[in-house]
Amino acid sequence: MHAYRTHKCAELRASNVGDTVRLSGWIHRKRDHGGVLFVDLRDHYGMTQIVADSDSPALPILEGLRLESVVTIDGDVKARSEATVNPNLPTGEIELFARSVTILSKSEELPLPVAGEQEYPEETRLKYRFLDLRRETLHANIVKRTQIIRETRRRMEDIGFTEYSTPILTASSPEGARDFLVPSRIHPGKFFALPQAPQQYKQLLMVAGFDRYFQIAPCFRDEDPRADRLPGEFYQLDLEMSFVTQEEVWDTMEPVMAGVFESFAEGRKVTPAGEFPRIPYSKAMLDYGTDKPDLRNPIIIHDVTEHFRKSGFGLFERIVEGGGVVRAIPAPGTAEKSRKFFDDMNDWARSEGHAGLGYVTRKGGEFGGPIAKNHGEEGMKALYEAIGLGPDDGCFFAAGKEDQAAKLAGAARTRTGEQLDVIEKDAFRFCWIIDFPFYEWDEEEKKVDFAHNPFSMPQGGLEALETQDPLTIKAFQYDMVCNGYELASGSIRNQHPDLMVKAFELTGLTQADVEERFGGMYRAFQYGAPPHGGMAAGVDRMVMLLCGVQNLREITLFPMNQRAEDLLMGAPSPAMAKQLRELHIRVVEQPPKA
Numbered sequence: 001m002h003a004y005r006t007h008k009c010a011e012l013r014a015s016n017v018g019d020t021v022r023l024s025g026w027i028h029r030k031r032d033h034g035g036v037l038f039v040d041l042r043d044h045y046g047m048t049q050i051v052a053d054s055d056s057p058a059l060p061i062l063e064g065l066r067l068e069s070v071v072t073i074d075g076d077v078k079a080r081s082e083a084t085v086n087p088n089l090p091t092g093e094i095e096l097f098a099r100s101v102t103i104l105s106k107s108e109e110l111p112l113p114v115a116g117e118q119e120y121p122e123e124t125r126l127k128y129r130f131l132d133l134r135r136e137t138l139h140a141n142i143v144k145r146t147q148i149i150r151e152t153r154r155r156m157e158d159i160g161f162t163e164y165s166t167p168i169l170t171a172s173s174p175e176g177a178r179d180f181l182v183p184s185r186i187h188p189g190k191f192f193a194l195p196q197a198p199q200q201y202k203q204l205l206m207v208a209g210f211d212r213y214f215q216i217a218p219c220f221r222d223e224d225p226r227a228d229r230l231p232g233e234f235y236q237l238d239l240e241m242s243f244v245t246q247e248e249v250w251d252t253m254e255p256v257m258a259g260v261f262e263s264f265a266e267g268r269k270v271t272p273a274g275e276f277p278r279i280p281y282s283k284a285m286l287d288y289g290t291d292k293p294d295l296r297n298p299i300i301i302h303d304v305t306e307h308f309r310k311s312g313f314g315l316f317e318r319i320v321e322g323g324g325v326v327r328a329i330p331a332p333g334t335a336e337k338s339r340k341f342f343d344d345m346n347d348w349a350r351s352e353g354h355a356g357l358g359y360v361t362r363k364g365g366e367f368g369g370p371i372a373k374n375h376g377e378e379g380m381k382a383l384y385e386a387i388g389l390g391p392d393d394g395c396f397f398a399a400g401k402e403d404q405a406a407k408l409a410g411a412a413r414t415r416t417g418e419q420l421d422v423i424e425k426d427a428f429r430f431c432w433i434i435d436f437p438f439y440e441w442d443e444e445e446k447k448v449d450f451a452h453n454p455f456s457m458p459q460g461g462l463e464a465l466e467t468q469d470p471l472t473i474k475a476f477q478y479d480m481v482c483n484g485y486e487l488a489s490g491s492i493r494n495q496h497p498d499l500m501v502k503a504f505e506l507t508g509l510t511q512a513d514v515e516e517r518f519g520g521m522y523r524a525f526q527y528g529a530p531p532h533g534g535m536a537a538g539v540d541r542m543v544m545l546l547c548g549v550q551n552l553r554e555i556t557l558f559p560m561n562q563r564a565e566d567l568l569m570g571a572p573s574p575a576m577a578k579q580l581r582e583l584h585i586r587v588v589e590q591p592p593k594a
Contacts, residue, residue, distance in 0.1 A: 001022055002022065004022070004024040004072055004104075005022050005023055005024045005072070006021045006022045006023075007021050007022075007023060008023075008043055008044075008045040008046070009023055009025050009041055009042060009043040009045055009046050009047055009048045009091070010043075010045040010046025010047070010048075010090050010091060011045070011046075011091075012048055012077055012091050012094050012096070013090075013091070013093065013094065014079060014093045014094060016077045016094065017077050017078060017079045017094060018076070018077065019076070019077045020074070020075070020076055020077075020099075021074075021075065021076075021077060021096065022072060022073070022074050023041055023043075023048060023050075023072070023073050023075075023096065024043065024070070024071070024072040024073075024104065025041045025042050025043035025048075025070070025071070026041070026042050026043070026068050026069070026070055026114075026134065027039055027040075027041065027042075027062070027065055027066075027067050027068060027069050027070075027071060027107075028040040028041065028042040028047060028067070028068075028114065028115055029067070029115050030062070030063075030067065032063070035053060035054055036051065036052075036053045037051070037052045037053070037059055037062055037063060038050070038051055038095075039051075039052070039062055039098075040115075041071070041073065041096075042134075044139075046089075046090055046091065047089060047091065048091045048094075048095070048096055049080075049086075049089075049091070049094075049095040049096070050062075050073055050075070050095070050096050050098050051078075051095050051096065051097050051098065052097075052098040056097065056098050056099065057099070057100060058073065058075075058098035058099065058100055058101040059098075061101045061103065062098070062101060065103065065106065065107075066106070066107045066108070066109065066110070067107065067110060067113075067114070067115070068107040068110060068114055068131070068134070069103065069105065069106050069107040070103075070104040070105040070107075071101050071102060071103055071104060072101070072102040072104060073096065073098050073100070073101050073102075074098070074099050074100045074101075075096040075097045075098045075099045075100075076096070076097045076099065077094050077095075077096055077097075078094065078095055078096070078097050079093065079094060080092070080093060080094060080095055110131065111124055111127075111128050111131070112124050112125065112128060112131060112132065114131055114134045114135055116135075117135065117136070117137055120132075122553070122561055122562070123561065123567060126553075126559065126560075126561055126566075126567040126568060127567040127568060128568075129557075129558055129568050130568075133557070137554075138554060141543070141547045141549065141554055141555045142555070142557060144264065144543065144546065144547055144555075145543045145547075145555055147264070148260060148264060148539075148542060148543050148546060149216055149539060151259075151260050151263050151264075152216070152237055152256070152260050152539075152542075153216065155255075155256045155259055155260060156214045156237075156239070156256060159252065159255075159256070160212050161212045161213065161214040161239060162210070162212060162213065162214070163213075163214055163215055163216075164205060164210065164213050164214075164215060165215060166195070166198040166201035166202065166205075166215065166217065167195070167201065168194060168195065168218070169182060169192040169193075169194070170192060170193055170194070170195050170200075170201070171192070171193060172191075172193040173193065173195070173196055173197075173199065173200065177196055177221035177222065177223050178221065178222035178223065179193040179194065179196065179220075179221075179222065180193065180194040180220045180221075180222050180232075181193055182194065183583040183584075183585055184583075185582050185583050185584075188583075188584035189584060194220035195217075195218075195219060195220060196219055196220065196221050197217070197219050197236065197238065197536060198215060198217050198219075198238050199453070199455060200455075200518070200520060200521050202215075202238060202239075202240040202534065203240065203455065203493055203495075203521060203524075203532065204520065204521065204524055205240065206240055206241075206242045206493075206529070206530055206532040207495075207524040207525070207527070207528070207529045207530070209242075210242075211241070211242045211243075212239075212240075212241055212242075213238075213239060213240045213241075213534075214237065214238065214239040214240075215237075215238045215239075216235055216236075216237060216238075216539060217235065217236055217237075217238040217536070218233055218234075218235055219233065219234055219235070219236055220232060220233050221234075224564075225560070225562050225564060229552070230540065230552050230553075230556060230559055230560065231560045231562075231564035232560055232564060234538065234539075234540050235538075235539040235540060236536040236537060236538050236539055237488075237536065237537040237538075237539055237542075238534075238536045239253075239534045239535060239536070240532060240533070240534035241532060241533060241534055242530040242531070242532045243530055243531055243532070244492075244531070244532065244533050245492070245533075246434075246476050246478060246491075246492050246533060249478075249490060249492075249533050249534065249535060250276070250278070250432055250478070251274075253480070253488075253535065253537075254273040254274060254276050254430075255273040255274075257273075257430065257480065257487070257488075257537065258270055258271060258272060258273040258276075258430065259273070260542070261428050261482075261542075261545075261546065264546045265428065265546075267426065268426040268427055268428060269424075269426065269427040269428065270427075270428045270430075271428065271429050271430040271431075276430045276431055276432055276480075277295070277431040277432070278431070278432045278434050279293070279431055279432065279433055279434065280433075280434055280435040281433055281434065281435050281436045281437065281474075282435070284433050285406050286301065286303060286406070287300050287301055288300075288301060288410055288413065289301055289327070289398075289406045289407060289408070289409040289410020289411070289412075289413055290406075290407075290410040290484075291433050291436075291479065291481075291486075292433075292479075292481050292484055292485060292486050293431065293433075293481060293484065294414065294417075294423070294429070294483050294484030295429035295430075295431055295483075296423045296424035296425075296427055296429050296483060297413060297414065297417035297422065297423045297424075298417075298422055298424075299329065299330055299332075299413050299416060299417050299422065300330070301327050301328065301329055301409045301410070301413055302327065302328045302330075302386075302387040303325060303326075303327060303328075304326050304327070304328045304383055304386070304387065304397075305320055305324075305325045305326050307326070307375075307379065307382065307383045307386070308320050308326050308375070308399075309321075311374070311375055311379065312374045312375055312376055312379070313370075313371055313374040313375045314374070315399070316358075316371075316397070316399050319399045319400060323401075324399060324400050324401055324402070324405065325399070325400070325401075325402050325405050326397055326398070326399045326405070327397065327398045327399070327405050327406065327408075327409040328383070328387055328395050328396070328397055329395065329396040329397070329398065329409055329412045329413050329416055330387065330389055330393060330394075330395055330416075331359075331393065331394035331395055331396055331416050331420065332389075332390075332393045332394075332420070332422070333392060333393065333420070334361070334392070334393065334394035334420070335362065335363040335364065335391075335392035335393075335394075336363075337361075337394065339361070341419070342359040342361060342369070342394065342396075345357055345359065345396060345412070345415065345416070345419070346358075346359065348415060349408060349411075349412065352408075352411060354398075354404075354408045355400070357396050357397070357398060357408065357412055358371050358396065358397035358398075358399065359371070359394060359395065359396045359397065360372045360380065360394060360395045360397070361394050362384070362389075362391060362392060362393055362394060362395075363391075363392060364391055364392065365391040367380045371397065396412050396416065398412060414484070427483075428482055428483060428545065429482065429483060430480065430481070430482050430487075431480075431481050432478050432479070432480055432481075433478065433479040433481055434477075434478045435459075435474045435475075435477075436451060436452055436474065436475050436477040436478070436479075437451045437471065437473070437474060437475070438450070438451060438452075438456065438458045438459075438470070438473040438474060438475040438477075438503075439451055439470040439471055439473060439506065439507075440471070441471060447507065447508055448470045448471070448506055448507055448508075449507050450503075450507060451475075452475065452477050452489070452491070453475075453477060453489075453491050454503065454504065454507075455491075455493050455494055455500075455521070456475045456476060456477050456491035456492065456493060456494060457475065457476045457491065457492045457493060457494045457495075457499075457533075458473050458474070458475055458476075458494070458499075458503060459473065459474045459475060459476060460473065461496075461499060462496070462498065462499050462502060465499070465502045465503060465506065466502070470506050475491060476491055476492035476533070477489075477490070477491040478490055478491065478535070480535070480537065482545060483545060485541050485545065486538075486541075487537055487538060487541055487542065487545075488535045488536060488537035488538065489535060489536060490533065490534050490535020490536065491533060491534075491535075492531070492532075492533035493531075493532050493533055493534075495525050495529035495530070495531060495532065496525065496529075497522055497525045497526050500514065500518075500521075500522065500525065501514050501522075540552050540555065540556065543555045574587075575587075
């Protein structure tokens with residue numbers, strides 16, 4: 001017999017009744033029924049009920065052990081009585097009568113329970129992550145994560161992509177976030193950077209003739225954490241293709257992404273491949289107030305600026321005259337809602353840092369509220385008719401500078417959809433956001449800067465860079481969005497050296513700067529670079545959506561806390577003086593905070 005087990009804890013069935021077997025695992029639960037002890041024994045695969053009574057020498061040993069102690073149990077498989085069969089457990093038709101028990105490892109008193117799904121403070125969960133990972137839901141999420149990655153790899157290989165590994169120690173890049181710098185011992189005063197993404201390397205692979213590359217790539221960015229972005233590191237499905245248009249990238253990746261989601265949807269609807277809506281950035285910002293729209297929400301925002309240009313409502317009229325806009329957010333079927341519903345929405349907007357959220361009520365065709373009173377009956381009817389609202393629909397209004405109004409309108413659309421319970425449930429709704437602006441105005445630096453990926457191809461090419469207002473140029477850039485999350489981002493790349501230099505010159509860099517900072521790519525593009533493009537999809541966000549959780553911590557093995565600290569390993573930690581000397585680094589003491 002095997003030293004530790006003849007079967008795993010999820011394997012035994014009614015067909016094993018009468019067998020003598022050996023199981024090993026953790027003591028998950030214990031239930032004492034007056035001389036009869038029931039123990040749930042757990043391993044990675046599942047659970048088996050162990051029984052020990054006064055006839056079993058295992059009884060006193062099991063009684064004396066704490067939960068989560070590791071044991072090996074020899075015993076006989078017995079059928080449960082019909083009344084005690086557990087249909088929710090794969091091993092629910094049997095139990096194991098314990099003949100002997102061997103203690104492999106005793107557990108101390110637990111700092112958090114493993115059995116059950118009780119909420120526990122983040123600090124405790126992360127400090128004792130090895131215990132947290134034993135809990136059923138988190139354990140299952142981590143297993144599902146590996147399955148999702150395996151399925152993604154399979155689908156990429158099936159359509160002709162090959163996985164290549166790119167360097168981890170590299171040069172600093174202009175991806176938009178802070179780099180993690182790694183000091184070089186051999187080259188004093190110089191630093192490597194951990195890759196924010198394999199962007200330059202994957203483009204160089206296309207120049208090198210590899211055609212279809214992908215990688216489940218680790219990426220490192222020194223960013224502040226949030227629920228859908230872990231501090232420090234994350235993984236992405238990184239890919240690049242040669243001789244493609246952006247439409248070919250979309251057509252190639254829709255079946256992969258839809259297919260992965262369908263494989264793990266568990267009955268939830270998924271936008272079919274070939275049917276992902278393609279929404280221009282400007283339309284997304286107008287209709288949804290965000291470039292990450294949740295298409296499960298049927299509410300569409302409307303621009304009603306012109307309705308208030310000569311209006312009796314002075315506040316909106318002044319905003320419009322000052323160059324601002326007014327956006328309407330429908331609140332369908334709110335005739336029976338009280339005034340408090342609308343006032344609460346206004347209070348919510350103020351709590352989010354906005355000046356407020358105007359509103360109009362309507363019941364049986366009768367308008368209510370200060371805006372309707374000042375704008376007038378005919379004006380309100382014309383506005384409602386223009387945006388397709390009915391006699392029992394309310395409406396919220398966001399007014400101000402265009403970016404501010406769009407932000408408030410987008411948040412109000414989401415909030416309204418949640419409050420009215422109109423957001424589609426059990427569905428994954430995908431879309432592409434396309435035609436992003438190539439440049440944006442950096443108010444802090446008072447200059448034009450890249451809005452997204454600086455290595456993207458501007459629409460219109462060199463002519464556009466030389467003749468257009470930079471802020472009007474669009475890029476061959478695109479994002480894949482699902483349920484309000486940016487799931488992937490990509491572009492067709494700029495592979496022309498002269499065009500690359502011109503694009504950077506508009507942000508204030510010279511040709512010498514380009515050659516110094518991006519010398520590898522600049523040189524490569526002078527020796528025959530194919531047209532190429534690709535994208536990168538966030539693996540962590542894919543898993544988060546498919547597992548139905550709201551925080552990446554619930555699908556990550558060993559995450560940091562919200563202060564970017566690894567409580568389990570005690571990182572970051574001070575370096576030893578010897579290490580600093582070898583790296584030619586001196587730590588500058590920071591003055592105490594006031």
